[in-house]
Amino acid sequence: MKKYKQITRRKIFISMLLNPLFIFIYCISMYELYTLCKFGRTGHNIIVLAICMFSYLIWLIVFIARSIKIPLNVSQENTDSDSTVKVKSLYKTMWTYIAIVIIVAITSFYGYKIYNTAINYNGKLAWVLEDLRNKRTVKLEHNNIFKDGIEGVFTDINEKIDIPKELYVSGNFDLIFTNDGTITSLDTFIYGKDDKDKLKSFLITYDSNKSEKIIVYQDDYVNADYNEDKLLNPLMTTMNVIPLKETVNKWDENEYGIIYGGKRSWGYNTNGIMYIDLNGNIKAPNDAPSEIIGYTVSLFVPGKEDIYMPVRYNLVKDLENIFKEDSLDKKRTENNLEKSSEGSKKPSGNTEEEFYLSDKTGYRLQITGAAAGSRFYSLYGTFDGGITWQTVNENPFLGSGGGASGITFINEKLGFLALSHSGGSHADLYRTEDGGSSYEKVDFPVVKIPLKDGKTYNPFDFPGMPYDENGTLNTMVGQGSDGDYNKNCEALYRSKDQGITWEYVKEV
Structure with missing residues (x-):
């Protein structure tokens, strides 16, 4: 009798498991579980899954109730004919196989999709696991x-x-x-x-x-x-010595902010700059004969920086030495101004990183970072003869690193920059037509020099600074540090459209 009941319960369980309604609910629950893992729509999915779970609970209660009511009499009279029994048995067997295939297919299909939501950030589940x-x-x-x-x-x-x-x-x-x-x-x-x-x-x-x-x-x-310029410790050191409460109370606002980005350059702009030493001694510079660089903690009023000038505490070891160095730099600058030609106050000598268009207008490439032997630059400009500087372009080389190899401006709008690579073996030229706000890389026509094996190569890959000659731009393109063609000669290129396109002229 016990064995009979076990067999009967197994038959009841299988028949209920293969019931079309159960399979339909199972399909819905697997789909909702997948979309929950994929998109995390808890509001919708949880409700549907709860209904499915409630259906499973009812299914379990029905199964238990049917198992309890199994008849004790083993023998049962069968009124159906043999042929009818065979047909029913055949249909039942067919449906059993079909139902098993459906359940396996549903489980495999949605199981694989749920697994995918847990890897490579393909779904909400991956982010939950990551958290x-x-x-x-x-x-x-x-x-x-x-x-x-x-x-x-x-x-x-x-x-x-x-x-x-x-x-x-x-x-x-x-x-x-x-x-x-x-x-x-x-x-x-x-x-x-x-x-x-x-x-x-x-x-x-x-x-x-x-x-x-x-x-x-x-x-x-x-x-x-x-990079030591990005050390966090100077923030702690500076915050321990600055008069934080006294500084922000002067603004009489409800909310204040602190921002720190490591060591940074303020150019020659002294607005808001406060030198502070390790003992909390503070001194504001009257001018900036040299570039202001240091670990800086800025205090400001969020959203009201135009109303209240942020206070920028620049940490130094020795206030006295800072101002002595500034005084020496100021004297050097004054001597350079005195030596400039025709009484002009334009700072003497343009370099590969600095260029003055006039006695008031100048531009400078300032290093903002370094990695793997390359440097990254921002472009600064001055319009008052170097007294103050401001950022013109934070990324003039479009994310590329290397070494600045030239800067020039033909006029207030048109200018060029060059960036060398691989120890100066080659370089790229960049052009602006909006005063430095944006740059584009310049392409030169390739010069094909024949080799003995029939192949060709272009030795001219290090452009210099373009210059204006009677309304036409010219530039010399050299061979870089690894050049050895024809006694290290250069190629002359010419542009008739302000440097947008170039044509090769001759070797020089």
Whole structure:
């Protein structure tokens, strides 16, 4: 009797499992589970999945009820004919195989699609798994910048996460706080090496309107060049000596900001610059006879930078030496001005990184970064004879790195820059027609010099600065540091459309 009941229960279970209604509900639940993993539409998917789960629960209750009511009498009289029984058995067998194929197909199809949503960021599930691996939350206990400083934030983070001692900032460190010192938001991306010399990176965000916890994403991708200009420690050092509360209270606003991006150049612009030493001594420069470069922490009023000049604390070791050096630089500049021709006040001598169009207008390529032997530049301009400088183009070479090999302007709109590569073996020329706001790379027609094996090559790959000759632009294109063709001669190119297109003229 016990064995009979077990066989009967198995038959009941299989028959209910292969029921078309059950298969239909199973198909819907697998589809909804897939779309939930793919798109994360919790509002819609969870409701449908809940209905499916409720249907499965009813199915289970029905199965239990039918199992309990299995008749005790083993023998049952069959009134159907043999032929009818055979037909029913045949249809039942066919449907059993069909139902099994459908269930396997549904499971395989949606199982594979669900698996794909978990890899390579193909769906919401991949991001959820990524968060489980790398996302950490830390309650911000030290949330008053006046009392706890920047160190308070990292004290809280270190309670849960081991952060390297020497850190670098990728981009900027941005922090917003209220007039009573309460931190309301924080954004930064930092990285460094742990005790095992392994790269660790941390994307840190905080928004008091959304949560009282700091969100930290670990081991995210970062271009780690370990440039000392991007050290984070000078931020801590500067924040410990600047009169933060006294500075922001002068503005009498509800919200203030702090921004730090490592060492940066302010050119010759002294607006808002405050030199500060390790003892908290402060001195503002009256002028800038030399370029202002240093680790700078800026304080500002968010959204009102045009109304309130940000205060830029530039950390120095010795205030007295800074101003002595500035005084010497000022004397050198004055001597250069006195030596300039015809009484002009234009600074003497244009170089590969600096060019003066007139006594008032000049341009300079300023290094903003370095990696693998290459340098990256921004273009600065002055329109008052070098007293102040401003950024004209943050990326004139369109993201390329190398060494500046020339700068010139034909007039206030038309100008050229050159960038060398591979130790000066070749270079590219860039053209602007809007005063430096945008640049495009210049293409020269290829000169084909025949070789003994019948092949040809172009030795002229190092363009110089174009110059105007009776309304036509000319430029000499050399061979670079690796050139040896025809006693290292150059190619003369000419343009009749202001440098847009060029034609080869001859060897020189």
